[in-house]
Amino acid sequence: METLLSIEDLAIDFDQGKRFVRALHGVSLTVARGEVLGVVGESGCGKSITWLAALGLLGSRARISGSVQLNGQEIAGAPENDLAGLRGGRIAMIFQDPSSSLNPVHRIGRQIVEALKLHRGMTGASADAEAARLLDRVGIANATRRLREYPHEMSGGMNQRIMIAMALAGEPDLLIADEPTTALDATIQAQILDLLTELRRDSGMALVLISHDLGVVADMSDRVAVMYGGRVIEEADTGSLFDSPAHPYTKGLIAALPDIDGPRRRLESIPGTVPAPDRLPPGCSFAPRCAIASKICDARMPAFLPYGESQSHFAACVKCRDEKPAESARLSGNKHVLVPA
Amino acid sequence: MVQYLLMKIFRALVTVTLIVSAAFVVLRLSGDPAIIILGPEAPPEAFEAFRRNWGLDQPIWVQYFKYFVAVAQGDLGNSMRDGRSALVVVGERIPLTLAITLPALFIKLAIGLPAGVVAALYRNTWVDRLIMMLSVAGFTVPSFVLGLVLAMIFAVWLGWLPSGGSDTWAHAVLPTVTMGLVGAAVIARFTRSAMLEVLGQPYIRTASAKGLLWRNVVRSHALPNAAIPTLTIIGFLVGSLVAGAVVVESVFSWPGVGRLLVNAVANRDLAVVQVILLLVGLTMVGANLAVDILYGIVDPRLRIKRLQAGS
Ligand SMILES: Nc1ncnc2c1ncn2[C@@H]1O[C@H](COP(=O)(O)OP(=O)(O)O)[C@@H](O)[C@H]1O
Ligand code: SF4
Ligand SMILES: [Mg+2]
Numbered sequence: 001m002e003t004l005l006s007i008e009d010l011a012i013d014f015d016q017g018k019r020f021v022r023a024l025h026g027v028s029l030t031v032a033r034g035e036v037l038g039v040v041g042e043s044g045c046g047k048s049i050t051w052l053a054a055l056g057l058l059g060s061r062a063r064i065s066g067s068v069q070l071n072g073q074e075i076a077g078a079p080e081n082d083l084a085g086l087r088g089g090r091i092a093m094i095f096q097d098p099s100s101s102l103n104p105v106h107r108i109g110r111q112i113v114e115a116l117k118l119h120r121g122m123t124g125a126s127a128d129a130e131a132a133r134l135l136d137r138v139g140i141a142n143a144t145r146r147l148r149e150y151p152h153e154m155s156g157g158m159n160q161r162i163m164i165a166m167a168l169a170g171e172p173d174l175l176i177a178d179e180p181t182t183a184l185d186a187t188i189q190a191q192i193l194d195l196l197t198e199l200r201r202d203s204g205m206a207l208v209l210i211s212h213d214l215g216v217v218a219d220m221s222d223r224v225a226v227m228y229g230g231r232v233i234e235e236a237d238t239g240s241l242f243d244s245p246a247h248p249y250t251k252g253l254i255a256a257l258p259d260i261d262g263p264r265r266r267l268e269s270i271p272g273t274v275p276a277p278d279r280l281p282p283g284c285s286f287a288p289r290c291a292i293a294s295k296i297c298d299a300r301m302p303a304f305l306p307y308g309e310s311q312s313h314f315a316a317c318v319k320c321r322d323e324k325p326a327e328s329a330r331l332s333g334n335k336h337v338l339v340p341a
Numbered sequence: 342m343v344q345y346l347l348m349k350i351f352r353a354l355v356t357v358t359l360i361v362s363a364a365f366v367v368l369r370l371s372g373d374p375a376i377i378i379l380g381p382e383a384p385p386e387a388f389e390a391f392r393r394n395w396g397l398d399q400p401i402w403v404q405y406f407k408y409f410v411a412v413a414q415g416d417l418g419n420s421m422r423d424g425r426s427a428l429v430v431v432g433e434r435i436p437l438t439l440a441i442t443l444p445a446l447f448i449k450l451a452i453g454l455p456a457g458v459v460a461a462l463y464r465n466t467w468v469d470r471l472i473m474m475l476s477v478a479g480f481t482v483p484s485f486v487l488g489l490v491l492a493m494i495f496a497v498w499l500g501w502l503p504s505g506g507s508d509t510w511a512h513a514v515l516p517t518v519t520m521g522l523v524g525a526a527v528i529a530r531f532t533r534s535a536m537l538e539v540l541g542q543p544y545i546r547t548a549s550a551k552g553l554l555w556r557n558v559v560r561s562h563a564l565p566n567a568a569i570p571t572l573t574i575i576g577f578l579v580g581s582l583v584a585g586a587v588v589v590e591s592v593f594s595w596p597g598v599g600r601l602l603v604n605a606v607a608n609r610d611l612a613v614v615q616v617i618l619l620l621v622g623l624t625m626v627g628a629n630l631a632v633d634i635l636y637g638i639v640d641p642r643l644r645i646k647r648l649q650a651g652s
Contacts, residue, residue, distance in 0.1 A: 057550060085552060086552070087549065088550060092550070095547065100543045101546070101547045102544055103548065103562050105565050105569070105641055106561075107641075115551045150641040150642070163547070166551060170551070170552065
C-alpha cells in the first residue's frame, strides 16, 4: 500500500517557562492511502499532540523535532502558508467536543462555506448548495434550514456531524478524528462511527481514529497503535493485536474491555495512572503499573522491536520476547519499510 | 428575545427606583440642610420658614412620598442656593463634561482595544509585557496623580498647555488625555483577557484546522467572540460619561457636572446633588440596558431559541 502520511521520530517539548518538558519521545507512525489507523491509550499519553503537531497546530510554546511527510514531501516546519493550504484540504481534523469546536457566533452555513471557499474556491449560491449537500451527506435532515442555524441550537451529535461535513468540504485524503465520540452518549457514538465508516468506504479517504477506548477503534481500524507516556509502545494489525497482544499495557486495555457476548464481569482496569510528562520513570515508562516489571525494566526504555511471526507487529517491552521470541528481532526498528503490502 | 428584553427593562426600572430612593435616604438622613444653608446662627424663625418652604417639617415618609411623586413628574426642585431649577443648574454643566468625556472615551477605545488585542496575540513576548506594564501603571496610578504629573510637564515645565480652567479648547486637552490614558489602561487589560479566553477555545483550533491563515482566524473567529464581553466594559464607560470626571474636573478646575457635584455636596444643596445622583444613576442604567439589548443582538445564544424537532 502506498504511504500517505509518515511521521518519523516526532518529539515535542513544551515550554514551561523555566524549562522544556518533553511530552512526545520520538513517535514514528505511517498511514497508508485509504487505511484506518486506530490510536489508543489513556488520556495524557500524547495521542492528540502527535497529530496536532503533524499539522503544525500546537502553537509557539511547543518545540517540535522529527519529520512529517505527506506523499513523500516534508511538511514539518513548512511555511505557515503551505501548512494552512494542507489543513482542511489534504488533511482534515475533527475533535472531541463538537459543540465548543464550532464558532458560537457564526451560522453553521457560514462555517461550512468558509471551508468550501478556502479549498474549492466556491462562493455564493453554489457554495450554499454544496454545503446543503454535505449536511445531507452526513445525515442531517432539513439541510437548507439547518445552514441558517447556530451550533447552540443543535445537539452534540448533530454538531459532530456538522464538524464532519466541514471536514469533508475540502475532500481530504486523510481525516484525523480525535476522540470524535468521547463527548457523546452511547447511541449517538455508534451512529457517528457508522457514519465515518460509510463515508470512508465511499470516498476512500484514510482515517486516523484516536480514542482512549480500545473498543471504539477495534471494529473500525485496520491497524492499531497503542500509546503510553508519549511513545508508541505497541503497534499491530488489529487482528494480531487482539489475538496476541505483546505489551502488558495492551493486555491491560484488552482485559478492561467489556465482553459483549460473554457473561457480565467486573472490568479489570489497570491500577494507577499515566505519569505526567515530567514524572516519567527512568526505564520503561509503564514499569510503576506493570505487574511483571522487574529490575531490567528500570535500566532503559525498551526498544520498539518486531514481535512474533508477523512482520508488522511491534512492541516495546523487554519481557514480551521471553515468552514468544521473534524471528525478525534482528531487523532494524525502522518499521515503516515493513508496512503490510 | 421579547421576554429577555422585558426582563431587562423591568430590572432597569427596579434599579432606577432603588437609585431614587437611595438618593433620598442618603441626603435626608445625613444632616439638617437648614443649618448648613442658613448657618447655625440664623434666627429660629428663619429655620421654621426654610423648613416649611422645602417641606422639611413634614414626617419623613410623607416627604419621601411627595418626593417620589415629584420625581416621577420630572419636578426635581430648585437649587437651595440660588433658587433656580436644579435641572437647569445641572443641565448647563452637562455639555462641558461631555466636551472632555466624549473625546476621552474615544482615546480609551482607540488605544485600549488594539493594545489589548495585540497583547493577547503576542502573549508572553516583550510586546505583551510592555503593554501590560503600561496598563498596570495606568490604573494603579490614581488619575489625580497622573493629572498632576501631566500638568507639571505640559503646563508648568513646557508651558504648552494651560493647567486649569475652561476658556479655550486647549484647556480641555489635559483633562481629556488624563482620563483617556487611565481608561485605555483598563480597557487594554480587559480586552487582553477577553481575547486570551477566546483564543483558548476549541473553535479557534477548528478554524486553524480548516486551513484559515492565522490573521483570518483572528479576524473572523476570535475578534467577534472577544467583542461580546468587551461590550460590558464599553457600556460601563458610556454610563460614566456624565459622572466619571469628578476627580479630573476638580484637578483641572473644569466646570462640569463633577465639580458641580463636589460643590453641591459641600454646600448641602440637596436638590442639585439629587439631580446629579439621579442623572448618574439613569445614565448607568441606560447604558446597561443598551448593553443588554446589544448582547441580545450580537450573541446568537441569547436570541430566542427557535422551536424545533430534537436532534
Ligand atoms: N499546550 C501544552 N502545554 C504543555 N503540555 C501539554 C500541552 N498539550 C498537551 N500537553 C501534555 O502533553 C501530554 C499529552 O497530551 P495529549 O496529546 O493531549 O494526550 P491525549 O493522549 O489524552 O490526547 C499530556 O501530559 C499533556 O499534559
Ligand atoms: S518492559 Fe518491564 S515494565 Fe515495561 S511493560 Fe515490559 S515488563 Fe512491564
Ligand atoms: Mg486527546
